[in-house]
Amino acid sequence: MTILPPDLDPELVERLVGTGGGALTRKMGIEFLELSAERSVATMPVEGNTQVIGLLHGGAHVVLGESLGSISSAIHAGPGRYAVGIEINATHSRSITEGLVTGTCTALVLGRTLCTHEIVMTDEQGRRLSTVRMTNMLRDR
Template sequence: MTLLPPDLDPELVDRIVNTKGGSLSVKMGIEFLELSAERSVARMPVEGNQQVIGLLHGGAHVVLGESLGSISAAIHAGPGRYAVGIEINATHSRSVTEGWVTGTCTALQLGRTLCTHEIVNTDEQGRRLSTIRITNLLRDQ
């Protein structure tokens, strides 16, 4: 079950929850656990998202981070607005070969036109695997 703020736009909730944040998130096996503009959490299996030597692919870390950051930015943008990613970076600190990775997204700046989130991906023991930062531009529809 995904925890959502009660005042979320129903159309946004439908897009996030019913489509699981988009087809790439579905293909990666991402499960959204908590979603808000200030803090979001999701998890992703290592299995199926590995590079040829068995490590979780670095791009998979970024997909988890961008999924969380973009959804959090869209929630902050609110009805009649949307978020567009304009910058993302990642630092990989530790590898993982099995289990689940949890991404915790925290807002660094929530403005009218820009917002920035930091996502920390951890393994099942709580060890930091990667740190992703994303900045989204907020636009009117």
């Protein structure tokens, strides 16, 4: 069950619920646990998201990070506005071959036109796997 802020834009809620967060998010098994502009959390299984030698694909870390950063920015943008990613980077610190990854997204800047979030991916023991930083531009519809 995803925890959503009570004042969330109904159109955004409809899009999130109707698409499950988007086709790629569903394919990767990402499950949103908590969503807000300031802090969001989601999990993703390693299984099905590995590269050729069995490690979690670096791009999977980025997809989890971008999913959290984009939704958090869209929540901050509010009704009649939307977020578009303009920059993302990732540092991979530790590999993983099985289990569940948790992404925790924390706002660094929540401005009128830009949002920057840091998303930290950890394993089931709480060890940092990667750090993603994402900046979104906020636009009017």
